Amino acid sequence: QVQLVESGGGLVQAGGSLRLSCAVSGHSFSGESMAWFRQAPGKEREFVASVNSWSDDSTYYADSVKGRFTISRDNAENTVYLQMNSLKPEDTAVYYCAAADALSYYPSSYSYAPEYDYWGQGTRVTVSS
Numbered sequence: 501q502v503q504l505v506e507s508g509g510g511l512v513q514a515g516g517s518l519r520l521s522c523a524v525s526g527h528s529f530s531g532e533s534m535a536w537f538r539q540a541p542g543k544e545r546e547f548v549a550s551v552n553s554w555s556d557d558s559t560y561y562a563d564s565v566k567g568r569f570t571i572s573r574d575n576a577e578n579t580v581y582l583q584m585n586s587l588k589p590e591d592t593a594v595y596y597c598a599a600a601d602a603l604s605y606y607p608s609s610y611s612y613a614p615e616y617d618y619w620g621q622g623t624r625v626t627v628s629s
Contacts, residue, residue, distance in 0.1 A: 501526045502524070502525070502526040502527040502599070502617075502618045503524070503525045503526050504522055504523070504524055504597045504598070504599060504618055504619060504620035504621075505522065505523045505525075505620060505621070506520060506521065506522050506595065506596070506597045506620040506621065506622060506623040507520070507521050507522075507523075507623060508520040508521050508623060509594075509595060509623030509624045509625045510624075510625070510626070511626045511627075511628065512587055512625070512626070512627055512628070513627070513628050514587060514588055514589055514627055514628065514629050515586060515587065516587050516627070517583070517584060517585045517586075517587065518584045518587065518625060519581060519582070519583050519584070520536070520581065520582040520584065520595055520597075520623060520625075521579055521580075521581055522534070522536075522579060522580045522581075522582075522597030522620055523577075523578060523579050524578045524579070524580070524599060524618075525578065527599070527618070529575060529578040529599075530553070530575045531553050531601075532553060532599040532600060532601065533550060533551065533552040533553045533599070533600040533602075533603050533610060534550065534551050534571075534573055534580040534597070534598070534599055534600075535547065535548070535549065535550035535551075535571075535597075535598045535599075535600070535610060535611075535616060536548040536549050536550070536571060536580075536582045536595055536596070536597060536598070537595070537596045537598060537613060538591075538593035538594065538595045538596065538625075539593055539594050539596070539622075540590075540592060540593040540594075541593075543593075545596070545613055546562065547562050547610075547611035547612075547613070548561070548562055548565055548569065548582070548595070549561045549562065549565065549569055549570075549571040549582060550571065550610040550611070551571050551572070551573050551580065552603060552610055557573065559571050559572075560608075560610050560611070562611075564590075565584075565591075568584065568585050568586045568587075569582060569583065569584050569585070570582070570583040570585075571583075580597060582595070584625070587625075587627045588627060589627045589628065589629045590627075591625060591627050592625060592626050592627050593624075593625060594622040594623070594624050594625075595622060595623050595624075595625055596619055596620055596621075596622045597619070597620040598613070598616035598618065598619050598620070599616060599617060599618040599619075600615050600616045600617055601617050603615050
């Protein structure tokens with residue numbers, strides 16, 4: 501059984517940093533494309549960042565987090581990370597980790613939630629102003 505377990509969320513002041521972790525078990529990790537999505541209250545789930553196995557672990561970011569967030573993976577630890585710096589109140593959301601066995605080959609497929617096969621339960625991030 502595939503499990504994705506996020507951790508590292510919490511309450512932080514604007515300008516602060518958090519590091520989210522997502523531990524993957526029950527499934528091959530190195531071949532998976534991994535991503536972080538987030539969902540703010542009253543809003544739809546949105547793409548945050550991804551690291552894609554079919555493009556030599558190229559990374560992609562939403563414009564809203566580019567330059568502030570960094571996604572990385574440790575295949576030895578079966579874990580993907582999201583380092584979040586210069587946090588803003590608008591970053592407040594539940595952050596979800598997702599894994600895809602094989603992304604479709606069309607532009608920006610990595611940013612579409614239906615492309616992902618497995619999801620974690622989410623970890624809450626609250627940024628106070």
